[in-house]
Amino acid sequence: MTDVINVSELDPRFKYEIAAQPGGENIKACFSCGTCSAGCPVREIDERYNPRRIIRMALLGMKEQVLSSDFIWLCSTCYTCYERCPQDVKLIEVMNVLKNMAVKAGYVPSVMKTQIKLLSDFGRLYEIDEFDNKKREKIGLPRIQMQREEISGIIKLTGLDKL
Secondary structure, three states: OOOOOOHHHOOOOHHHHHHOOOOOOOHHHOOOOOHHHHOOHHHHHOOOOOHHHHHHHHHHOOHHHHHOOOHHHOOOOOOHHHHHOOOOOOHHHHHHHHHHHHHHOOOOOHHHHHHHHHHHHHOOOOOOOHHHHHHHHHOOOOOOOOOHHHHHHHHHHHOHHHO
């Protein structure tokens, strides 16, 4: 089954927006050779992450589809595509640009929202309770103190609590 692209939903300025960001400068040099996808270890595991397809969608102006997708968050930054690209597109940097643009547009993956909530609630990504502190003391490690107020203050100041 093939996807249908609605031309009225395309944003021809999208590639220029990406190129204007530090790290996205070379996106227009991509000619879809597929070298980035051929060596991508993430693509081997999850077909949704296809660097060549992501770049193509961005160049076509499929802004909404790219920024709202989960696949832009799958890049493992292994630098395989970065090192092999004959056009020096620097895909890892392009993916970071896309992620930043997605967050600015309000598209945040659910895992990031969960992490922000955990940080706000516990001051860390994992709740350390009295039981954990007692186990730490038994093996000679210091107690971990809650620093929730400082972390939640930073989260509020940066606006992350609104995500």
